[in-house]
Amino acid sequence: MRYRTNNILALVRPNKEGEGVLKQTLFFQEALGMRIFIYNIIDEPSFFKRLFNPKISEYLQKEALRHLQEVVEQSIQGKVRDNLTYRVKMGNPGKVLLRQAKMGGYEFMIIDKSEPEGGLTREETDKIISRSECPVLSVNKNYYVGEIKKIVIPVDISQSTKKKLLWATYFAKKYGATIKIVSSLSLNISAKKSLAWKNAEKLKQILLERNIKCDVDILKAKGKEKHEVILDYIKKENPGLIILRTHQESNMAGTQIGKFVSEIVHGSQIPVFTVNRFLNPMPVDFEL
Incomplete structure (x- = not known):
């Protein structure tokens, strides 16, 4: 139901x-x-x-x-x-x-x-x-967040982002928060020439049209794994909330969560809001 x-x-x-x-x-x-x-x-x-x-x-x-x-x-x-x-x-x-x-x-x-x-x-x-x-x-029971001024959305170019943006819109409007769209770039090319940048800029425009403050940051991996780069960024930015889309990868444990999402969830003490493949209505007071 x-x-x-x-x-x-x-x-x-x-x-x-x-x-x-x-x-x-x-x-x-x-x-x-x-x-x-x-x-x-x-x-x-x-x-x-x-x-x-x-x-x-x-x-x-x-x-x-x-x-x-x-x-x-x-x-x-x-x-x-x-x-x-x-x-x-x-x-x-x-x-x-x-x-x-x-x-x-x-x-x-x-x-x-x-x-x-x-x-x-x-x-x-x-x-x-x-x-x-x-x-x-x-x-995390040991880490209390008492305000949400920034919301970080790590973007994977292989993922659907529509549901993340709906929830990001909801939380940003409730808390008056700025959204930081971030992606890790492993290829040695200019950030603004990357597909990650183009996708992030599209998301930024959607959010700006919804009257939500939004910035884009493209990070160079420099030999690190993507989740490590994102966790370093989260530690520096210290947002009040992180919003992720779960990867639909299967593994022997049957978790289907994907390494990237798991590492972000457990690697940061900050609250992490995860959305998945299921299509659920948004809250009754949701407005674009």
Whole structure:
């Protein structure tokens, strides 16, 4: 199902490590005006426990829901309570999140990419980003972004960019941010003669027509891998958000995310918003 909503799904563990994710989630909620569905995913009881106590799953979910709400409301001290909904599910976190995304009802989901103990691993994060039927915003619980003045969009000439530009337009207008389109050039030719420059300039013109400030930077790889060049640029520019299009490469792990995207997601502490091949409506208040 794919329909227009104004909801964010956020995976927040009800402990100290979850506070950073919650704080970052509330930052986005405040500007975007969306409802947050706060999820906690717990282990399912063993077959034998369920055999001898058929109601144990229901009991554990109710207790986990009570604890989640208690921890969150204590952390936020009464703020935005009207925009919060709590959910507790059982099972594998990755599978649960992908199932919820497939059911529809969320503009995007927020997950922690910092690999906390007991949290999502790098491989699990990559699989969610690749397979989710809604965009994914991966944040670092230890790195809080309190303003978005710049948004970096790494451009790969082999990728479709339409969906990136729609979301870039949305976030840029919400935060009044400047967009920096960046591409890494491995060939030893003039930047302005490259296909990367021509493509980036086309994107720039589209954004300028939407009244969004935009700059283009073409970087020389100079023997480095493309993701390394982009990460160096991100560190220097220090944007508030990065927007990527997932590569549809397949590999033995089945993540389909591609090395470039994975390295950017995990190589930077800054929030990374990834869009994929699925065609989902934009938020209800989206305007070009």
